[in-house]
Amino acid sequence: MIIHWGARFLARLSKVRFDRWYADPEGLQKKQFDQLIARGRETLFGRDHGFDGISDHQTFKQQVPVRDYEGIRT
DSSP states (O other): OHHHHHHHHHHHHHHHHHHHHHHOHHHHHHHHHHHHHHHHTTSHHHHHTTGGGOOSHHHHHHHSOOOOHHHHHO
16 A cells, blocks of 8 residues: 555656656756756866856857767877
8 A cells, every 4th residue: 555655656746747847848958958067067078168158058069079089088
């Protein structure tokens, strides 16, 4: 009985989260982007590419050149 209640609770919670994400996909992407940039600021890569000044996708594209894995390693 407790397992059944717990499963229903988790399913309801998952549905609420999904509905929120589905309602605002752009907002979700912006939030995720902001979190990734914030975490990246503390890295050598982030410092080298001015993550402190990045607040949107356009600025990110200007400051972080496209390259392959070998280009990132060096």
